Amino acid sequence: xxxxxxxxxxxxxxxxxxxxxxxxxxxxxxxxxxxxxxxxxxxxxxxxxxxxxxxxxxxxxxxxxxxxxxxxxxxxxxxxxxxxxxxxxxxxxxxxxxxxxxxxxxxxxxxxxxxxxxxxxxxxxxxxxxxxxxxxxxxxxxxxxxxxxxxxxxxxxxxxxxxxxxxxxxxxxxxxxxxxxxxxxxxxxxxxxxxxxxxxxxxxxxxxxxxxxxxxxxxxxxxxxxxxxxxxxxxxxxxxxxxxxxxxxxxxxxxxxxxxxxxxxxxxxxxxxxxxxxxxxxxxxxxxxxxxxxxxxxxxxxxxxxxxxxxxxxxxxxxxxxxxxxxxxxxxxxxxxxxxxxxxxxxxxxxxxxxxxxxxxxxxxxxxxxxxxxxxxxxxxxxxxxxxxxxxxxxxxxxxxxxxxxxxxxxxxxxxxxxxxxxxxxxxxxxxxxxxxxxxxxxxxxxxxxxxxxxxxxxxxxxxxxxxxxxxxxxxxxxxxxx
Numbered sequence: 001x002x003x004x005x006x007x008x009x010x011x012x013x014x015x016x017x018x019x020x021x022x023x024x025x026x027x028x029x030x031x032x033x034x035x036x037x038x039x040x041x042x043x044x045x046x047x048x049x050x051x052x053x054x055x056x057x058x059x060x061x062x063x064x065x066x067x068x069x070x071x072x073x074x075x076x077x078x079x080x081x082x083x084x085x086x087x088x089x090x091x092x093x094x095x096x097x098x099x100x101x102x103x104x105x106x107x108x109x110x111x112x113x114x115x116x117x118x119x120x121x122x123x124x125x126x127x128x129x130x131x132x133x134x135x136x137x138x139x140x141x142x143x144x145x146x147x148x149x150x151x152x153x154x155x156x157x158x159x160x161x162x163x164x165x166x167x168x169x170x171x172x173x174x175x176x177x178x179x180x181x182x183x184x185x186x187x188x189x190x191x192x193x194x195x196x197x198x199x200x201x202x203x204x205x206x207x208x209x210x211x212x213x214x215x216x217x218x219x220x221x222x223x224x225x226x227x228x229x230x231x232x233x234x235x236x237x238x239x240x241x242x243x244x245x246x247x248x249x250x251x252x253x254x255x256x257x258x259x260x261x262x263x264x265x266x267x268x269x270x271x272x273x274x275x276x277x278x279x280x281x282x283x284x285x286x287x288x289x290x291x292x293x294x295x296x297x298x299x300x301x302x303x304x305x306x307x308x309x310x311x312x313x314x315x316x317x318x319x320x321x322x323x324x325x326x327x328x329x330x331x332x333x334x335x336x337x338x339x340x341x342x343x344x345x346x347x348x349x350x351x352x353x354x355x356x357x358x359x360x361x362x363x364x365x366x367x368x369x370x371x372x373x374x375x376x377x378x379x380x381x382x383x384x385x386x387x388x389x390x391x392x393x394x395x396x397x398x399x400x401x402x403x404x405x406x407x408x409x410x411x412x413x414x415x416x417x418x419x420x421x422x423x424x425x426x427x428x429x430x431x432x433x434x435x436x437x438x439x440x441x442x443x444x445x446x447x448x449x450x451x452x453x454x455x456x457x458x459x460x461x462x463x464x465x466x467x468x469x470x471x472x473x474x475x476x477x478x479x480x481x482x483x
Contacts, residue, residue, distance in 0.1 A: 047216045047271055048183040048190050053453025058417030058483075059377040060184070062177065062448060063316045063327045065360065068201050069154065069335030070382025071352075072345050072402050073410035074431050075113045078145050079126040082429040083388055084112030091389050095432045102152055102404040103337065104392035110430065111390045111400060114346060123421025130353040133361035139421040140364050140373070140414045142481050146425020146434040149384050149441050152406045154202035154335070157383035161441045162207045164470045171211035171461070172219065173445065174326035176470045177452060179217045180459050184323030187282035189220040192324050194312040197332035202383065208328055212463040216271050219328055222287060222315070223307065286318050299362040313359035317366050320376055331356065334382055338394040338401020345386075345400050364414055377451055378414045379444075385409025388431040408434045411444065417451040419483050439478055446475035447482075 074080060090107050115128035121138030134141070151157035156166035163170035171179070174191040183190030193208045201207040208219030251270050258266040289297065289311060290304045297303070301310040309331045316327045333352055338344045342351060360380065367373040386402035386409070394401045408427045414420065425437040446456040449470065456475055460467040 046182075046186075047214060047267065048178065048186070050182040050184060051180060053181060054455045054458060055453050057453030058375070058451045059415065060375045060452075061320055061323075061325050061327070062174075062377045062379065062452070063320060063329070063363070064173070065313075065329045065378065065380040066158075066201065066207075066331070067334040067352075067356065067380070067382045068158070068197075068199070068330050068332045070157075070384050070386060070404070070409070071334045072336055072349065072386040073145070073408075074386065074388060074402075075115050075345050075349055076128050076130060076353075077126065077143055077410040077412070078427060078431060079117040079128075080112070080388070080427075080429060080431045083110060083431060086110050086430075087112035095430065099407070100152065101387065101392070104387065104389070104403045106392065108387070108389035108392060109395060110388060111402065114400070121421050123423065125421065125423060130349055131357040133357045137361050137364045137414070140368070142413045142418040142420060143410060143423045144412065144425055144439050144444075144478070144481065145408070145410045145423060145427055146437050146439050147381070147385070147409045147411050147441070147444065148434055148438060149406045149409075152384060152404045154383060154404075155204075157404075157406070158201060158203040158207055161383055161444075162203065163211065164442065164445060164472045168203070168206040169211055170468070171213040171217070171470070172206070172208050173448070173470060174208055174219050174328050175210040175213050175217040176449075176459060177326045179213050179461070180449075180454055181325050181452065183325055185282075188286065188319070188322055188324055190325045191217065191219045191328070192319055192326075193219040193221045193328045193330070194223075194315055195221060195330045195332075196307060196309040196312050198307070199332035201330045201332075207330070212468070213461055214265060214267075219326075222283065282322075286322050287315060289314055289318070296366070299366070300359045301362075302359070309355050310359040313363045317363055317370075317372075320367065320372055321370070336386065336401055337391050337403065338397060338399040341399055343399075343401065345402060367415070373415045375416045377416055377418070377448065379411065379448065380413075381411030382409070407432065413481065417483055418481050422481065424478070424481050437478075437480060440474065442471045442475035443478050445471050447478045450477045451482075 074083065087110055089110050091110055113128065115130055117126050117128050119125065120127050120135040123139060125138040125141065125143060127135055127138060149157055149160060151160050151166050159168060160166045162172045178190035210218035254266050254270045289302055292314065296314070300314045302308070302314045303311065309329070312329050316329060319327050336343055336345045336348055342348045364373065364378065367376055385405040385407070387405040391401040391403040408431065425439060426435045427433060428435050449456040449459060456469060456471045460469045
């Protein structure tokens, strides 16, 4: 925990003044304010000032691509020829005994993939024909086929991955990272969220919220269409100078309240107002993909003025260049139950992969060409897996679908600190369970924090009398994927 914030959180103003010969208002602190605000006589704690991790880090930033709803790993990455061979047969009872599913009852039918698989890269990664552009970057991708989770419903599973708990109220992964590392760019948030397909993540804003951490660490949602950040523009009739005067007055009032009450959220409020003022100039510039050359736009499939996953992948690269610590992309529409043609794992998966495959491959290639991939970690996946059998509600339909499945699924990473071209972990011949190198979501969290230079057991925040951490009381670094 930041020493300054811990001091403020644990002590009242009176106790603090009794313990210190310095007044709160005279503590020597790095000014949060730049440009116009630098002349202000008031100085405040900058909660986003760069912080050193526990040990030298392999990566400086994370781009996390969340495919909301969870893609079917058996149709993308985890090839099971035996499942194809036994397609349409009853599931063996031994695979079903004692397990729960979201929508399936009775004896379901095994469902082999209809996709064509082939091996790619020097590592021989098995990948389906649904993602042809990712074939080109197979040697950059570290596949983890042995992921598993405790949750089989969307919102709890998503919250578990991002906050370490299936219930709302805990800080998200991006919040923990910015709390621990701060921001490299004082004019941009340390944690930026980009959402495509028009729907918030399953866990709502809790998936990128700050929980009980100071709210300055929550994810700031930016948009690729319209105003990049809502309500950041000056109101009608207010010019930049008048806005500066207004913020100065608010800052002084908040600073007086901070001196009186010593509450860290008051300092957070000052920091947020000042950051928002600077973002009015910096965010529109970094979010303007019109500045990109034509060949870059074509590589991503990005189109200026649209709200799309392709645009967001390009924006992720631009934000990474500007020093944003944690860039979170949520893309809705990967829940393939087969209730409609667009939700089936034939036409539906083809449609969604056509919006994901090209821009993600371009992101990896673009970062590598710019020398950014070495210290950037890309993570991609959903909140759980999909069943190796047909979903019960649509078992007699012509449209193929898979149910939720927590016992095994695939996620992949690329970039700094991980072994490219690696397939880590194994599942059985039908894809029902992990047979080697199990990786729980807490292990994934511990590994991401390790690559950022943190001992996940020491990145803590005291709340309601105990120390909390992202990995709760679990988690081991997955050393087998580390370069």
